[in-house]
Amino acid sequence: xxxxxxxxxxxxxxxxxxxxxxxxxxxxxxxxxxxxxxxxxxxxxxxxxxxxxxxxxxxxxxxxxxxxxxxxxxxxxxxxxxxxxxxxxxxxxxxxxxxxxxxxxxxxxxxxxxxxxxxxxxxxxxxxxxxxxxxxxxxxxxxxxxxxxxxxxxxxxxxxxxxxxxxxxxxxxxxxxxxxxxxxxxxxxxxxxxxxxxxxxxxxxxxxxxxxxxxxxxxxxxxxxxxxxxxxxxxxxxxxxxxxxxx
Amino acid sequence: xxxxxxxxxxxxxxxxxxxxxxxxxxxxxxxxxxxxxxxxxxxxxxxxxxxxxxxxxxxxxxxxxxxxxxxxxxxxxxxxxxxxxxxxxxxxxxxxxxxxxxxxxxxxxxxxxxxxxxxxxxxxxxxxxxxxxxxxxxxxxxxxxxxxxxxxxxxxxxxxxxxxxxxxxxxxxxxxxxxxxxxxxxxxxxxxxxxxxxxxxxxxxxxxxxxxxxxxxxxxxxxxxxxxxxxxxxxxxxxxxxxxxxxxxxxxxxxxxxxxxx
Numbered sequence: 001x002x003x004x005x006x007x008x009x010x011x012x013x014x015x016x017x018x019x020x021x022x023x024x025x026x027x028x029x030x031x032x033x034x035x036x037x038x039x040x041x042x043x044x045x046x047x048x049x050x051x052x053x054x055x056x057x058x059x060x061x062x063x064x065x066x067x068x069x070x071x072x073x074x075x076x077x078x079x080x081x082x083x084x085x086x087x088x089x090x091x092x093x094x095x096x097x098x099x100x101x102x103x104x105x106x107x108x109x110x111x112x113x114x115x116x117x118x119x120x121x122x123x124x125x126x127x128x129x130x131x132x133x134x135x136x137x138x139x140x141x142x143x144x145x146x147x148x149x150x151x152x153x154x155x156x157x158x159x160x161x162x163x164x165x166x167x168x169x170x171x172x173x174x175x176x177x178x179x180x181x182x183x184x185x186x187x188x189x190x191x192x193x194x195x196x197x198x199x200x201x202x203x204x205x206x207x208x209x210x211x212x213x214x215x216x217x218x219x220x221x222x223x224x225x226x227x228x229x230x231x232x233x234x235x236x237x238x239x240x241x242x243x244x245x246x247x
Numbered sequence: 248x249x250x251x252x253x254x255x256x257x258x259x260x261x262x263x264x265x266x267x268x269x270x271x272x273x274x275x276x277x278x279x280x281x282x283x284x285x286x287x288x289x290x291x292x293x294x295x296x297x298x299x300x301x302x303x304x305x306x307x308x309x310x311x312x313x314x315x316x317x318x319x320x321x322x323x324x325x326x327x328x329x330x331x332x333x334x335x336x337x338x339x340x341x342x343x344x345x346x347x348x349x350x351x352x353x354x355x356x357x358x359x360x361x362x363x364x365x366x367x368x369x370x371x372x373x374x375x376x377x378x379x380x381x382x383x384x385x386x387x388x389x390x391x392x393x394x395x396x397x398x399x400x401x402x403x404x405x406x407x408x409x410x411x412x413x414x415x416x417x418x419x420x421x422x423x424x425x426x427x428x429x430x431x432x433x434x435x436x437x438x439x440x441x442x443x444x445x446x447x448x449x450x451x452x453x454x455x456x457x458x459x460x461x462x463x464x465x466x467x468x469x470x471x472x473x474x475x476x477x478x479x480x481x482x483x484x485x486x487x488x489x490x491x492x493x494x495x496x497x498x499x500x501x502x503x504x505x506x507x508x509x
Contacts, residue, residue: 096348103345110477187472197479201460203472204356209493210486213469217482 007182010167023173023219025226030234032150040151044143047176048133053143055151058121072118076106078140080129101137104200108141108190111199114154134177138162138188146231159199160227163188164216173219189220193228196221256455263443275446275491282506284406292407296399300389305381305399307407311371311417312378322369323378326355328396335388353473354383354396357463360470361432364404368427371412390449393461397434404428406508430465433499435492439478462492
């Protein structure tokens with residue numbers, strides 16, 4: 001959030017620093033099946049973010065005391081590589097921020113995966129941020145959703161995530177690192193596209209109230225159409241490749 | 248074990264069908280709030296908050312540290328939360344759990360985003376600033392640690408005395424006045440059970456809630472939100488809860504004001 005360092009102007013002549021309009025996503029691409037050992041995986045490039053998500057399971061939950069006799073447990077680890085940020089060398093050990101993100105990411109997938117189908121099982125979701133440029137939790141969840149779907153796990157929906165920020169009184173979609181550092185608010189959301197339910201919601205900064213939230217939510221839903229489309233394209237891609245080969 | 252859980256769930260859901268709660272409260276009503284300021288005289292500031300049977304103690308200590316490299320003229324603050332093993336049968340000793348980390352980070356986010364502490368006034372000299380260490384101890388758990396913790400932290404900060412700093416030493420015995428406070432921030436936490444949404448959930452209600460939403464605000468702005476656990480909220484529900492939180496925060500700020508020690 002705001003810093004006492006000289007605050008850069010984030011919006012010039014109605015455009016953002018990288019030339020985007022307020023409700024424009026950064027370039028976004030997803031490739032599935034990038035980790036052959038995993039049951040499902042996805043690589044996402046979202047702006048300058050580069051993130052790999054991989055999924056293992058369901059398998060028997062170990063150690064045994066972590067088992068739930070009625071459903072699968074989801075274990076999630078979000079981590080940033082020590083070389084991922086433009087700042088100094090980081091620690092690869094999960095810090096408090098990473099533990100919080102791991103927790104809320106886990107909760108997203110507890111919602112959408114039909115965990116009741118796998119009593120006593122565990123599903124592992126790994127999100128590794130290789131390069132970060134703002135919005136890594138949203139990009140990580142969007143990639144992990146594709147990875148879970150590519151693993152063939154039953155889901156009630158394929159969620160996507162994106163964040164809305166605020167700068168100079170304008171709501172701005174999908175902030176990059178500079179915007180994230182100096183914006184007046186950051187509201188990441190994760191949505192189930194079929195029902196439009198909100199399954200992850202956080203906020204940091206200042207918002208006037210519910211009206212501003214409504215604007216942010218509709219911005220997210222609109223952008224979500226594009227993000228969902230890219231997720232689904234990525235999921236189809238390995239199969240269309242095979243079909244093309246035998247056509 | 249399972250059958251006990253199911254019966255609890257059935258019991259609460261049955262009550263909700265009749266628009267009732269276990270403790271007879273309205274759906275958007277807080278439990279009795281009790282604040283004891285200055286509970287720990289050794290700390291620079293402290294407050295013990297009882298929210299029904301939930302019991303939370305916040306202590307503030309001030310230390311002199313190096314400023315953050317990107318904010319050389321500002322003080323720091325740090326919030327930690329400790330779910331004491333005594334506070335619930337389900338808590339265990341050990342390193343902070345994700346739940347404790349989430350709790351501390353959500354409390355921290357509200358305080359920071361609202362500028363509840365005026366960090367610009369905590370500059371001492373080149374390379375030296377005050378750091379406020381805020382430790383939130385959960386003594387008894389009966390739901391809604393977020394609001395109790397935010398209240399305890401805010402109340403403790405409002406009653407924190409600045410020690411004197413002289414010749415590179417902290418002189419605890421002498422105070423230079425109160426910690427500079429900015430906006431009063433409080434949070435409102437809601438639990439969703441079935442289609443019902445309840446303010447200030449008890450432990451029993453949290454046991455069976457499907458989703459949780461915490462909204463922190465000061466008297467002007469919404470400053471932080473955190474949705475928790477696996478369930479979902481609709482956009483309309485979130486809007487309604489934001490409006491309710493603005494309304495309810497008045498009550499919380501009043502409680503903080505009434506308990507302020509001069």
